[in-house]
Amino acid sequence: MKADEPRTRKRDRTPKTYTRLTHPLVRDSRDEPFRRATWDEALDRAARGLRRARGAFGMFSCARATNEMNYVAQKFARVVMGTNNVDSCNRTCHAPSVAGLSAAFGSGGGTSSYEEIEHTDLIVMWGSNARFAHPIFFQHVLKGIHNGARMYAVDPRRTSTAEWAESWLGLNVGTDIPMAHAIGREIIHAGLANDAFIERATSGFEEYRALVEPWTLSLAEKVTGVPAPAIRELAHAYARAERAQLCWTLGITEHHNGTDNVRALINLSLLTGHVGRYGAGLQPLRGQNNVQGGGDMGAIPNRLPGFQDILQPETRLKFESAWDTVIQPHYGLNLTEMFEAMEEGTLKAVYCIGENPAQSEADSEQAVRRLEQLDFLVVQDIFLTRTAELADVVLPATAGWAETDGTTTNSERRVQRVRRALTPPGEAREDIDIICDLAARLGHDWKYADAEAVWNELRSVSPDHYGMTYERLEEHQGIQWPCPDTGRLEPTYLHGRLWETDPAKRGRRAPFGIVQHDPPVDLTDEEYPIRLTTGRRLDSYNTGVQSGGFASPLRRGEYVELCPEDAEAFGVVVGEEVRVSSRRGSVVAPVWVDPGLRPGLAFMTMHFPDEVDTNQLTIEANCPIAGTAEFKASAIRIEKLPVATYVR
Amino acid sequence: MTAIPLGVPRRLVGFTVDGQEARVPEGSTILDACRAAGKDVPTLCQGDTLTPKNACRVCVVEVEGARTLVPACSRKAEAGMEVRTDSERARHSRKVVLELLASSVDLSTTPKVAGWIKEYEAKPDRFGSDAARLDEEPKIDNELYVRDYDKCILCYKCVDACGDQWQNTFAISVAGRGFDARIAVEHDAPLTDSACVYCGNCIEVCPTGALSFKSEFDMRAAGTWDESAQEETTTVCAYCGVGCNLTLHVQDNEIVKVTSPHDNPVTHGNLCIKGRFGYQHVQNRD
Numbered sequence: 001m002k003a004d005e006p007r008t009r010k011r012d013r014t015p016k017t018y019t020r021l022t023h024p025l026v027r028d029s030r031d032e033p034f035r036r037a038t039w040d041e042a043l044d045r046a047a048r049g050l051r052r053a054r055g056a057f058g059m060f061s062c063a064r065a066t067n068e069m070n071y072v073a074q075k076f077a078r079v080v081m082g083t084n085n086v087d088s089c090n091r092t093c094h095a096p097s098v099a100g101l102s103a104a105f106g107s108g109g110g111t112s113s114y115e116e117i118e119h120t121d122l123i124v125m126w127g128s129n130a131r132f133a134h135p136i137f138f139q140h141v142l143k144g145i146h147n148g149a150r151m152y153a154v155d156p157r158r159t160s161t162a163e164w165a166e167s168w169l170g171l172n173v174g175t176d177i178p179m180a181h182a183i184g185r186e187i188i189h190a191g192l193a194n195d196a197f198i199e200r201a202t203s204g205f206e207e208y209r210a211l212v213e214p215w216t217l218s219l220a221e222k223v224t225g226v227p228a229p230a231i232r233e234l235a236h237a238y239a240r241a242e243r244a245q246l247c248w249t250l251g252i253t254e255h256h257n258g259t260d261n262v263r264a265l266i267n268l269s270l271l272t273g274h275v276g277r278y279g280a281g282l283q284p285l286r287g288q289n290n291v292q293g294g295g296d297m298g299a300i301p302n303r304l305p306g307f308q309d310i311l312q313p314e315t316r317l318k319f320e321s322a323w324d325t326v327i328q329p330h331y332g333l334n335l336t337e338m339f340e341a342m343e344e345g346t347l348k349a350v351y352c353i354g355e356n357p358a359q360s361e362a363d364s365e366q367a368v369r370r371l372e373q374l375d376f377l378v379v380q381d382i383f384l385t386r387t388a389e390l391a392d393v394v395l396p397a398t399a400g401w402a403e404t405d406g407t408t409t410n411s412e413r414r415v416q417r418v419r420r421a422l423t424p425p426g427e428a429r430e431d432i433d434i435i436c437d438l439a440a441r442l443g444h445d446w447k448y449a450d451a452e453a454v455w456n457e458l459r460s461v462s463p464d465h466y467g468m469t470y471e472r473l474e475e476h477q478g479i480q481w482p483c484p485d486t487g488r489l490e491p492t493y494l495h496g497r498l499w500e501t502d503p504a505k506r507g508r509r510a511p512f513g514i515v516q517h518d519p520p521v522d523l524t525d526e527e528y529p530i531r532l533t534t535g536r537r538l539d540s541y542n543t544g545v546q547s548g549g550f551a552s553p554l555r556r557g558e559y560v561e562l563c564p565e566d567a568e569a570f571g572v573v574v575g576e577e578v579r580v581s582s583r584r585g586s587v588v589a590p591v592w593v594d595p596g597l598r599p600g601l602a603f604m605t606m607h608f609p610d611e612v613d614t615n616q617l618t619i620e621a622n623c624p625i626a627g628t629a630e631f632k633a634s635a636i637r638i639e640k641l642p643v644a645t646y647v648r
Numbered sequence: 649m650t651a652i653p654l655g656v657p658r659r660l661v662g663f664t665v666d667g668q669e670a671r672v673p674e675g676s677t678i679l680d681a682c683r684a685a686g687k688d689v690p691t692l693c694q695g696d697t698l699t700p701k702n703a704c705r706v707c708v709v710e711v712e713g714a715r716t717l718v719p720a721c722s723r724k725a726e727a728g729m730e731v732r733t734d735s736e737r738a739r740h741s742r743k744v745v746l747e748l749l750a751s752s753v754d755l756s757t758t759p760k761v762a763g764w765i766k767e768y769e770a771k772p773d774r775f776g777s778d779a780a781r782l783d784e785e786p787k788i789d790n791e792l793y794v795r796d797y798d799k800c801i802l803c804y805k806c807v808d809a810c811g812d813q814w815q816n817t818f819a820i821s822v823a824g825r826g827f828d829a830r831i832a833v834e835h836d837a838p839l840t841d842s843a844c845v846y847c848g849n850c851i852e853v854c855p856t857g858a859l860s861f862k863s864e865f866d867m868r869a870a871g872t873w874d875e876s877a878q879e880e881t882t883t884v885c886a887y888c889g890v891g892c893n894l895t896l897h898v899q900d901n902e903i904v905k906v907t908s909p910h911d912n913p914v915t916h917g918n919l920c921i922k923g924r925f926g927y928q929h930v931q932n933r934d
Binding site: 017018019020022064114115133134135136137139142146164285286287288289290291292382383399400401402403408409410411412414416417418419420421422423425426477478538539540541545546547548549550551552553554 | 790791792812815840879888891894901903909912913915923925927928929931932934
């Protein structure tokens with residue numbers, strides 16, 4: 001290397017490949033290496049460890065596994081361990097969508113179907129790069145655009161989704177509420193609000209009107225960085241459309257006030273009546289194959305299967321008699337709170353199925369430290385992940401999507417059959433069998449002949465799923481919930497009740513969310529002047545454990561992406577390694593230049609944590625309602641590394 | 649402003665196919681009617697998820713009163729039409745089309761074509777062994793796809809699937825004109841220098857195996873590809889929350905190919921790179 005060349009090095013682009021776990025692993029203490037064990041020994045140890053931790057136990061269920069597995073996992077937590085401390089990685093992504101939608105409408109699912117977006121007039125993609133993150137959903141969007149719909153992209157980055165937009169509104173990270181409020185105010189002032197709908201189906205409008213009144217277009221321009229005429233155009237287009245779809249992804253939810261962001265978007269649909277009709281609705285795009293289903297199955301701390309509220313005595317009674325148990329009459333801890341309880345020492349044992357929080361949580365160093373503090377950790381997974389490396393007992397499981405039978409639920413609430421195509425390796429066993437064996441060792445003898453038996457038990461306690469037999473799921477290529485009747489299919493959209501003329505049928509009014517702007521917690525200043533946001537690339541996925549296994553020609557590893565202006569200002573070029581530091585940690589990553597970014601905005605992914613651990617930089621500032629961390633907004637500094645010099 | 653797309657109420661049109669009465673909904677093609685009646689009309693360029701391009705001409709049938717033979721895949725059925733799918737003229741035309749295609753293109757991996765050649769008594773060899781062929785090596789420039797243009801019949805299905813009918817990536821198009829026309833990416837560059845996003849939706853529709861998954865290509869080269877030993881199981885993709893249905897083609901407990909049902913309401917037969925190729929992690933068994 002010549003002395004005046006920027007520091008670049010040839011990086012090994014082969015991602016860390018994980019091989020399947022084929023037999024149980026145990027160890028007596030954390031400083032020992034694992035040794036191979038029989039299933040009996042491993043399960044006995046796991047049972048012993050969990051028995052000791054009754055009252056201080058938490059379950060991480062798996063948003064990647066089937067509905068049936070999630071049903072059994074939450075039943076294990078509630079019946080065997082007597083706790084509602086059960087959650088999954090939905091906490092790190094879309095929990096705010098569920099919380100926001102259920103606060104407004106009483107149900108946590110997206111209100112529309114993919115097909116409807118092909119027949120809508122206006123599509124708003126807000127904080128969503130669906131072209132990369134949800135490519136087949138985006139094909140439905142493209143059909144809609146080809147059918148004449150206009151699409152608006154609201155995103156700090158000019159993404160490949162924005163390339164298809166009528167107009168791109170490149171707002172500053174964390175200014176979604178000012179943008180939404182300014183759109184709401186403009187709609188009201190232009191006389192474009194749907195007064196009849198507001199009066200009949202919503203509550204709290206006067207308060208909302210007062211809330212948004214200060215958010216003039218010019219103030220919004222100042223705060224969001226988007227020109228006032230562009231905001232005005234979107235407001236008018238959305239309000240004037242016969243039907244409009246508002247879609248969002250993690251750009252809305254992965255903030256310390258994610259639920260408030262979701263409420264701010266829902267307000268716009270209430271203001272204009274763009275909900276509860278064919279082609280008009282709200283569509284959060286879920287990030288895991290079964291993150292919708294995991295919540296529906298009750299693998300969350302505040303809901304029982306069928307998204308039924310734990311605080312309702314009659315609901316609890318139903319489950320108590322079905323399961324012959326007593327259900328704690330209060331909410332359990334969510335994933336974020338469980339991690340805090342580990343720190344406080346009130347959560348001593350965790351049963352972690354198919355999750356990798358040691359790499360997926362914000363501020364990953366802190367997450368690892370907290371997991372290490374546990375008295376007992378059982379990890380059930382298909383790989384020895386970073387989280388599994390911290391465990392006392394590791395149980396080899398099957399891959400839900402290819403090695404088990406069952407169902408998963410997608411972003412349009414469609415429950416679809418998953419089927420076993422491969423024989424699992426070695427001694428790996430199905431999640432449900434493992435959980436049932438553990439339950440038996442802890443005094444609960446559950447017998448399920450197969451996944452369908454679990455599903456039928458779920459159907460008996462969840463009215464929304466009652467009509468979905470395996471036979472019907474096969475016949476219809478999946479059925480969307482709610483499906484209370486075995487002889488009928490419901491409309492493809494939710495909340496049609498809001499349009500009923502009879503107030504009794506219309507049901508509970510949908511409240512406007514009275515939410516205030518609150519800028520990102522991790523403020524930029526002279527020391528940390530750059531705003532770092534995170535996201536996904538097309539060919540990679542989450543912490544890369546799955547997507548690292550194939551040879552993608554598109555993969556180029558982890559980079560810190562900068563806009564051309566910033567790259568020039570820092571005097572760095574593509575491929576040059578720089579130090580990226582936040583108030584929590586520091587990593588070295590090569591530079592990539594993306595003209596879709598704006599000055600002061602940088603982008604990274606979490607796909608290659610073994611190469612560049614981006615979550616050392618992110619902040620664990622959590623949404624107080626949903627517990628999701630602010631992955632989308634950290635303050636960082638970019639430093640050019642000293643030029644390599646050689647000493648002879 | 650759009651209306652709820654209930655579709656126009658469709659009348660049934662009555663006509664005859666090979667002398668038999670047929671009734672199909674208005675707007676159906678002759679091919680739809682033939683398939684509904686259980687008649688086998690050969691097709692190559694027709695795709696169930698694509699708009700017909702009428703490129704290959706193997707599906708031509710005779711319509712009473714029409715001057716030329718008509719492509720069954722795109723001609724709409726009309727009331728009173730008399731269609732003959734197996735007339736001397738239609739059979740002769742198919743025979744010549746098959747002879748021209750089979751003499752200039754390698755159809756060794758085209759499903760069903762061997763049976764048609766036999767049925768229509770086509771003799772591709774009659775043009776001699778020096779009939780014009782492309783004669784070039786398969787293009788292997790990445791680990792996921794192989795492009796073997798010796799097998800390409802220029803049906804344009806990949807162009808449509810990559811273009812505005814589904815993927816909207818526009819990486820594939822036609823280069824050259826007339827006899828020089830060929831399917832290529834921009835500037836005939838390697839795939840890795842193109843706009844390709846490796847969704848594999850072009851391979852899903854390719855009728856001849858000109859485009860194939862490298863896994864299949866390698867196994868064919870090694871002589872281990874055995875469709876009779878493969879089991880197809882439809883499940884749901886393990887990546888994002890869209891819920892695409894995947895059909896896993898499994899041979900000896902290894903996934904060797906991934907497709908998607910064409911009538912699936914989520915995918916309509918399309919997938920992305922992760923769903924199509926991101927399965928290797930489950931079979932990293934040692």
